[in-house]
Structures are given as structure tokens and as C-alpha cells.
Amino acid sequence: GEGLPRPEQTRIMVVANQKGGVGKTTTTVNIAASLALHGARVLVIDLDPQGNASTALGIDHHADVPSIYDVLVDSRPLSEVVQPVLDVEGLFCAPATIDLAGAEIELVSMVARESRLQRAIQAYEQPLDYVLIDCPPSLGLLSVNALVAGAEVLIPIQCEYYALEGLGQLLKNVDLVRGHLNPTLHVSTILLTMYDGRTRLASQVAEEVRSHFGQEVLRTSIPRSVRISEAPSYGQTVITYDPGSSGALSYIEAAREIAFRGVAVHYEPYQHGRVG
Ligand code: ADP
Numbered sequence: 001g002e003g004l005p006r007p008e009q010t011r012i013m014v015v016a017n018q019k020g021g022v023g024k025t026t027t028t029v030n031i032a033a034s035l036a037l038h039g040a041r042v043l044v045i046d047l048d049p050q051g052n053a054s055t056a057l058g059i060d061h062h063a064d065v066p067s068i069y070d071v072l073v074d075s076r077p078l079s080e081v082v083q084p085v086l087d088v089e090g091l092f093c094a095p096a097t098i099d100l101a102g103a104e105i106e107l108v109s110m111v112a113r114e115s116r117l118q119r120a121i122q123a124y125e126q127p128l129d130y131v132l133i134d135c136p137p138s139l140g141l142l143s144v145n146a147l148v149a150g151a152e153v154l155i156p157i158q159c160e161y162y163a164l165e166g167l168g169q170l171l172k173n174v175d176l177v178r179g180h181l182n183p184t185l186h187v188s189t190i191l192l193t194m195y196d197g198r199t200r201l202a203s204q205v206a207e208e209v210r211s212h213f214g215q216e217v218l219r220t221s222i223p224r225s226v227r228i229s230e231a232p233s234y235g236q237t238v239i240t241y242d243p244g245s246s247g248a249l250s251y252i253e254a255a256r257e258i259a260f261r262g263v264a265v266h267y268e269p270y271q272h273g274r275v276g
């Protein structure tokens with residue numbers, strides 16, 4: 001594909017929001033595919049026991065498949081669980097299997113329980129431009145592992161009533177992890193998802209989010225689109241399923257913004273206000 005600026009160092013982005021159904025997984029796989037189609041090497045780490053990101057990328061993740069569970073709990077090298085995504089060159093996935101649900105509890109008694117994912121990524125030797133980590137809708141040890149491993153947090157926000165509700169806890173966790181475990185961590189990117197420009201509510205929420213977060217909010221928002229929601233059932237991202245659709249084009253544009261922003265611009269530590 002046509003080139004986008006390549007980061008000098010691997011950018012590790014944690015896609016998080018403890019609310020379910022806001023577009024975390026959809027954003028993870030479609031931003032990842034967009035970046036890969038523009039020539040980047042991208043690894044998606046599926047950290048949700050539901051395995052929705054693995055499904056959406058057409059990656060086998062039945063119970064016996066080597067998975068991110070083995071990496072976190074049995075210290076298996078990440079390279080042994082990573083699979084290539086067949087229809088997108090440069091895109092890879094570390095799948096989640098259902099046993100990951102138990103990892104949340106198994107990790108509690110383990111040494112360096114918060115930094116097991118970070119260590120696994122650091123030991124991974126293949127060159128990567130981006131790692132995108134799809135978090136579960138909770139703030140437990142799996143999400144903490146992601147926040148310790150990453151430098152950037154990408155928060156998808158669904159444009160509906162109560163959109164900001166509960167975000168305060170995520171932002172507090174980001175602050176805690178930055179203070180104690182990972183000084184580079186910051187909220188770099190906010191993406192408005194399922195945006196319906198015809199409703200007043202959506203534009204009001206968008207305005208509220210923009211006034212609260214300012215420059216972290218991408219100019220591009222993702223429209224509500226049937227094509228986006230259909231794609232996973234074909235084991236595809238919307239980028240390959242229907243490249244000309246409004247959903248695909250908006251994810252490609254959002255990925256372009258992310259690539260051009262780079263990391264340097266956003267190293268100002270994020271200061272959170274009274275959200276949620
Ligand atoms: P999360 O990972 O935060 O739980 P998902 O990405 O799984 O959220 O999205 C929740 C549901 O909404 C899924 O069924 C998904 O296909 C659908 N969805 C996500 N984004 C869009 C969109 N822009 N338009 C239509 N449906 C969407």
C-alpha cells in the first residue's frame with residue numbers, strides 16, 4: 001500500500017474503555033488493518049477472553065491454540081503464539097482463547113504479575129511498527145498488564161448518553177500506572193465511534209468530548225455503519241470486507257491521523273479533570 005510515516009520506535013497502543021460495546025475491538029482491528037495496508041508491520045494482541053479481535057481477524061482461537069494466555073501464565077514466548085492475518089500483509093495477531101478468563105485470577109499470585117505482557121513484548125524480536133492491545137471491558141490485571149506494556153492509550157468513545165460516565169476510573173488507573181509502573185503512559189488518542197451525525201445527541205456528546213479532551217480527540221469520527229458490524233462474521237475487517245464503504249474510509253482516515261501525529265507531539269502528560 002501507499003506509505004504512511006513509519007514510527008522510529010514501535011508504538012504500543014492500549015485500546016481501553018471499561019464499558020463494553022463502545023467499539024474497542026472494532027477500532028483495534030480496523031486501525032491495525034489500515035496501518036498494515038499502508039505498509040506498517042502491526043501486531044494485534046487480543047487481551048479479551050471473548051476473543052472477538054481474533055475472530056474479526058479470521059484467526060483460529062479454539063481452546064487448544066497457543067494463545068496470549070500461555071504467554072501471560074506460562075511465560076511462553078510471544079513469537080510462539082503469533083499468527084499472520086491471512087488477507088492483510090504485515091498484520092499479525094496473538095489470539096485470546098477462553099482460558100484467558102481464568103488468567104485474571106491466576107495472575108494474582110504470580111511474580112511480576114503486572115508486567116508479564118510488557119516482558120513478553122520486549123522479548124519479541126520481529127520488527128514491529130505498531131502493537132495494538134485490545135482490552136477486556138474491565139480494569140483488572142489483564143488491563144493493568146496492557147497499561148504497563150504500552151505507552152499510549154487509545155480510548156474509543158461511543159457517541160451516546162453517558163458516554164463519559166465511568167471514564168474517570170480508567171483515567172485514574174492510567175495515572176496510577178504512570179505514577180508507579182510506567183512513567184511514559186499517557187492518553188494519546190480519543191476516537192468517537194458509532195457517530196450518527198443526524199442526531200443532536202451525537203453532536204452534543206462529540207462537542208462535550210472535544211471540549212474535555214481537546215487535541216487528543218481525532219478529527220475523524222467513525223460513523224455507525226452496517227458494513228462495520230457485518231465484517232467480523234466473515235472473519236474480516238471492514239477494510240478488506242468493503243474497502244470503499246464509509247466505515248472503511250473513516251477507519252483508514254483515523255489511522256492516517258494516528259500515523260501522522262506520531263508519538264513526539266503527545267508526550268505532554270495527560271491531565272484529567274472531572275470526567276465520570
Ligand atoms: P467493545 O470491544 O468495546 O465491546 P465492539 O467493537 O465489539 O465493542 O463493538 C460492539 C458492537 O458494535 C459489535 O457488534 C460491533 O460490530 C458493533 N459496532 C462497532 N462499531 C460500529 C460502527 N461504527 N457501526 C456499527 N456497528 C458497530
Ligand code: MG
Nearest residue numbers: 024025048052
Ligand atoms: Mg471487545
